[in-house]
Amino acid sequence: MSPSSDIQIDPRGYRFGALVTFVIVLAALVVGANAVGFVLMAVLTAMFVPGATVGPQATVQSWLFRTLVRPRIGAPSETESFRPPRFAQQMGLVMAAAGLLLGLAGAEAGFYVFAALVAIASFLNGVFNFCAGCELYLLFKRATTKAA
Amino acid sequence: MDALIRLAAVVVVLAASAMAYLWWSRRQGRVQHVHVPGALTPDDLGAPRGLRATFVQFSTPICAKCPPTRALLLRVAQEYTHVSHIEIDASERLDLARRLDIMRTPTTLVLDANGVVVSRMNGAPSEAQVREALDELPPPGEYSI
Numbered sequence: 573m574s575p576s577s578d579i580q581i582d583p584r585g586y587r588f589g590a591l592v593t594f595v596i597v598l599a600a601l602v603v604g605a606n607a608v609g610f611v612l613m614a615v616l617t618a619m620f621v622p623g624a625t626v627g628p629q630a631t632v633q634s635w636l637f638r639t640l641v642r643p644r645i646g647a648p649s650e651t652e653s654f655r656p657p658r659f660a661q662q663m664g665l666v667m668a669a670a671g672l673l674l675g676l677a678g679a680e681a682g683f684y685v686f687a688a689l690v691a692i693a694s695f696l697n698g699v700f701n702f703c704a705g706c707e708l709y710l711l712f713k714r715a716t717t718k719a720a
Numbered sequence: 721m722d723a724l725i726r727l728a729a730v731v732v733v734l735a736a737s738a739m740a741y742l743w744w745s746r747r748q749g750r751v752q753h754v755h756v757p758g759a760l761t762p763d764d765l766g767a768p769r770g771l772r773a774t775f776v777q778f779s780t781p782i783c784a785k786c787p788p789t790r791a792l793l794l795r796v797a798q799e800y801t802h803v804s805h806i807e808i809d810a811s812e813r814l815d816l817a818r819r820l821d822i823m824r825t826p827t828t829l830v831l832d833a834n835g836v837v838v839s840r841m842n843g844a845p846s847e848a849q850v851r852e853a854l855d856e857l858p859p860p861g862e863y864s865i
Contacts, residue, residue, distance in 0.1 A: 692734065709782035
C-alpha cells in the first residue's frame with residue numbers, strides 16, 4: 573500500500589469503461605456462440621489486456637472517456653487508486669479469454685457462462701459502482717496463501 | 721428468434737443480479753455485536769490501543785472503499801477523546817484475518833478499553849453507524865494524573 577507508487581484515476585472514467593465492456597459482452601451474448609460472437613469476445617479480450625497489465629488508465633475505454641465524455645462533465649471531485657480496477661481488469665481478462673477459448677473449442681455452455689459472468693460484473697460496476705474484485709481479493713489471498 | 725430468447729435470459733440474469741446487489745448493499749456497515757474470546761493486544765495490532773475504544777480497520781490494496789472509510793473513522797475518532805484508529809493490511813496479516821474471520825474489506829472491529837472486540841462493521845459504514853458503535857462504549861474512568 574505504498575502511496576508513492578500509486579496512480580490516481582477518475583472513478584467516473586472507470587465506470588464508463590465498465591459500461592463499454594458491458595455493451596460489448598451483451599452484444600456477444602445476444603449474437604451467440606458463432607463466428608460473430610467469437611469476434612466480439614476476441615475484441616473484448618483484447619480490450620482487457622492494457623487494463624490488466626498497465627492499468628485502467630491505458631484502455632481504449634478510458635481514452636474514449638477522456639476525449640468524448642470528460643470535456644463535457646468537467647474535472648472529477650475525487651480520485652481513486654488504479655489498483656482495484658486493474659485487478660478487476662485482470663479478472664475480466666481471464667473470464668473473457670476463458671469464454672472465448674471454450675467457445676472456439678465447441679463448448680457453447682462455457683462461452684455463455686463466462687460471458688454472463690463478465691456481463692454481471694461490468695453491469696454492477698457500471699450501474700451501481702460495485703467493485704467485485706474488491707470483495708474477492710481477500711478471499712482469493714486467504715485461499716491461496718498457506719498459514720504460516 | 722434465438723437471439724430474442726438469449727436477450728430475455730440476459731435481462732432476467734441481470735435483474736436477479738441487481739436485486740441481489742441491492743439486498744447485499746443494504747447490509748453494509750451494520751453494527752453487529754459479537755463475542756470474541758480474549759483481547760487484542762498492542763502486540764497483535766502492531767500499534768497502541770485507545771483508552772476508551774479502538775477502531776481496527778482491515779483493508780487491502782485492492783479496495784476502493786477502504787480509503788474513504790479510513791478518512792471517516794479518523795475524523796470521528798478525533799472528535800472523541802481516547803479513541804484511536806488502526807489500519808491493518810489484511811492481505812499481509814492473514815493470521816489476524818483468519819483468527820478474526822475477516823472475509824472482506826473494509827471490515828472494522830470496535831475494541832473496548834481492554835482490547836476486547838465488542839462489535840464489527842462489515843463493509844463501508846456510514847457516519848451514523850460509526851457513531852452508533854462508538855456511543856455504546858463508556859468513556860474512560862477518572863484518573864488523577
